Amino acid sequence: MTPRIRSGQLCTVExxxxxxxxxxxxxxxxxxxxxxxxxxxxxxxxxxxxANNHGHVNGWISPAAIFGKLARVDP
Structure with a gap:
């Protein structure tokens, strides 16, 4: 399975x-x-x-652990 975001891609988080x-x-x-x-x-x-894009569930986090949401990924 290909990752949605590859290493080195510029990501915009809001x-x-x-x-x-x-x-x-x-x-x-x-x-x-x-x-x-x-x-x-x-x-x-x-x-x-x-979780990651490969189906592995990493666990549970609280709302305080969330800093932003992905808005855009540049190639």
Whole structure:
């Protein structure tokens, strides 16, 4: 499976209110001290399940761990 975003591509991330994040959105989030772009797979009890594009679920994060939403990827 090809990644949606390849290493080195320029990504534009916009600030987001976590209350507006939906399943399928790609968000910039902090996980164990590092920042990543992850796909939102589920939302439950005010928390977000994040995953990569290869089907691996990384776990659950709080709204405070979300910094923005992917707006654009340049080639």
């Amino acid at each position: 600030p987001v209110d976590p209350a507006t994040v939906e399943v399928g959105d790609i968000v910039l989030c902090k996980v164990r001290g590092a920042e990543y772009l992850h796909l939102v797979k589920a939302i439950r009890d005010g928390r977000f399940q994040i």
